[in-house]
Amino acid sequence: MENHLKQTIVIDLGSGDTKVGLAEEDYPSCTIPTRISCDESTPKGFYFDQSAMSSEECTYPIHHGIIQNFDHVESLLEHVFSKELCLKPQDHPLLLTQPPKNPQRDKEKLAEMMFEKFAVPALYEEIHSVLTFNAAGRSTALIVESGHGVTSVVPILSGYVISDAVLRLDVGGGDIDQYLAKILSAKSQECEIRPEEARILKENLCYVPDRGSAEIEEESYLLPDGRRVVLGQERVLATNPLFQPFLVEQYDTPGIHEMIFQSIFKCSVDLRRAFANNVILSGGNTLFNGIEDRLKQELETRVPPTMKVNVIASKDRNIFVWRGGSILGSLSTFVKNICISRTEYEEFGISVIRKKCANQF
Numbered sequence: 001m002e003n004h005l006k007q008t009i010v011i012d013l014g015s016g017d018t019k020v021g022l023a024e025e026d027y028p029s030c031t032i033p034t035r036i037s038c039d040e041s042t043p044k045g046f047y048f049d050q051s052a053m054s055s056e057e058c059t060y061p062i063h064h065g066i067i068q069n070f071d072h073v074e075s076l077l078e079h080v081f082s083k084e085l086c087l088k089p090q091d092h093p094l095l096l097t098q099p100p101k102n103p104q105r106d107k108e109k110l111a112e113m114m115f116e117k118f119a120v121p122a123l124y125e126e127i128h129s130v131l132t133f134n135a136a137g138r139s140t141a142l143i144v145e146s147g148h149g150v151t152s153v154v155p156i157l158s159g160y161v162i163s164d165a166v167l168r169l170d171v172g173g174g175d176i177d178q179y180l181a182k183i184l185s186a187k188s189q190e191c192e193i194r195p196e197e198a199r200i201l202k203e204n205l206c207y208v209p210d211r212g213s214a215e216i217e218e219e220s221y222l223l224p225d226g227r228r229v230v231l232g233q234e235r236v237l238a239t240n241p242l243f244q245p246f247l248v249e250q251y252d253t254p255g256i257h258e259m260i261f262q263s264i265f266k267c268s269v270d271l272r273r274a275f276a277n278n279v280i281l282s283g284g285n286t287l288f289n290g291i292e293d294r295l296k297q298e299l300e301t302r303v304p305p306t307m308k309v310n311v312i313a314s315k316d317r318n319i320f321v322w323r324g325g326s327i328l329g330s331l332s333t334f335v336k337n338i339c340i341s342r343t344e345y346e347e348f349g350i351s352v353i354r355k356k357c358a359n360q361f
Contacts, residue, residue: 005121008093008329009085012128012322013073015062016148016174017284019322020080023095023329028322030084034148035060036072064149064170065099067106074113081118089114093122093339095329097321099150100127101168104354111353115345122339124328125357129154130161131324132282136312142275144260144295145321146242146285148174151256153263155275165266167259171241173285175248176202180238184229197223198238205231206238208290211297239288243298257298264303276303279311282320286313 008023014034021028035058061072081089094114098107107125114120129143133156136143143154151169155162174195181198184191193201205219218232241248243255254262264275276299281292292313299309316323328334335341344352 010325012097090119132320134324135320140274145282147283284318
C-alpha cells in the first residue's frame with residue numbers, strides 16, 4: 001500500500017493556530033487560525049472564515065489543547081484539505097500532533113474522524129515535545145514548549161521521554177492575550193481592547209524583562225481599526241502570567257521557570273547537568289524578546305553554582321513542532337513501521353490507537 005501513497009500531510013492542530021503542510025518541507029505551507037465563524041443562517045450553523053476577528057463572530061474549538069467541539073474541528077479540516085492544500089486526504093498518510101498529557105479521548109476521536117470521514121490510508125499521532133526534539137537535532141534536550149493554550153516541560157534522552165519528569169500547565173499565549181486586554185481596558189474604560197487586538201499588541205510591543213529590571217519605555221501601536229494604543233508598564237505586565245500563573249488561573253501553580261527547575265530535579269542525578277545545559281524553547285508563546293535571558297537568570301538562582309544553564313531559543317522555534325512532524329513523516333519507515341494503516345483500523349478498531357499511539361506521559 002505504502003508504495004502508492006503520496007507525501008505525508010503534517011497537521012499541527014493548535015489551540016490558536018493550525019499549521020499545515022507536506023512532509024520533507026522545512027516550513028508549513030499555511031498557518032490558519034483554529035477558529036470557526038458562527039452563523040445560524042448557514043446549514044450547519046457555522047463555517048470556517050479566517051477573516052473573522054471578534055469573539056462574537058467566532059469560536060475556538062480547541063481550548064487549552066483539548067478539543068471542545070469535534071464538528072467544528074471537522075469543518076476546519078475540510079477547509080484545510082479542500083482550500084489550503086487542494087488535495088484528497090485519501091491519497092496521503094497523515095501525521096497529527098498532540099500536547100503531552102492530553103486525554104486519550106482526543107486521540108481516539110480524531111483518529112476515528114480521519115479514517116471514517118476523510119478516509120485517510122494511514123495515520124499517526126505524536127506528542128509535541130517529541131516532534132520538537134526531532135527538529136532540535138540533539139541527543140539530550142529539555143523541551144520547554146509554550147503555545148496558545150498549553151505550556152509543558154519534557155526531558156528527552158536519546159529519543160526516550162523521562163515520563164516522571166513531564167510537567168504541564170494550562171496557561172499559554174491565549175491567556176496572555178486576555179490578561180493584556182483586561183489590564184488595558186481597566187486602564188482606560190473609553191478604550192476597550194478585545195483579546196484579538198491584545199494579541200497584535202502583545203506580538204509587537206511586549207517582552208520579558210530581566211530580573212529586577214525597572215526601566216520601561218512607552219511605545220505605541222496603530223491597531224487595524226485606526227486606534228493608536230500606548231503601552232508602558234503593560235509591555236512587561238502582559239508576560240507576568242508565564243512566571244506567575246495565578247494571575248490568570250484559579251490555582252497557584254508553578255511558573256515556567258519553576259517548572260523547568262522541578263523537571264530537571266525530578267530526573268536522576270547523573271542526567272540533571274545534561275538537561276540544564278540543553279533547555280530548548282519551542283512554540284509561539286516563547287517568541288518574546290528577553291525570555292531566554294530571564295529563564296537563564298531564574299534557573300541560575302536555583303541550581304547549584306557548578307551546574308551550567310544553557311537556554312536555546314532558535315529563530316524558527318514557533319514551527320518546531322510542525323517541522324519535527326515533517327522530519328518524522330518523511331522517513332522511509334514512517335508508513336510501514338510507524339503509522340496505523342486503514343487495514344489495522346478496520347480489523348482492530350479504535351483499540352489500535354491505544355496500542356500504536358501510546359505516548360501519554
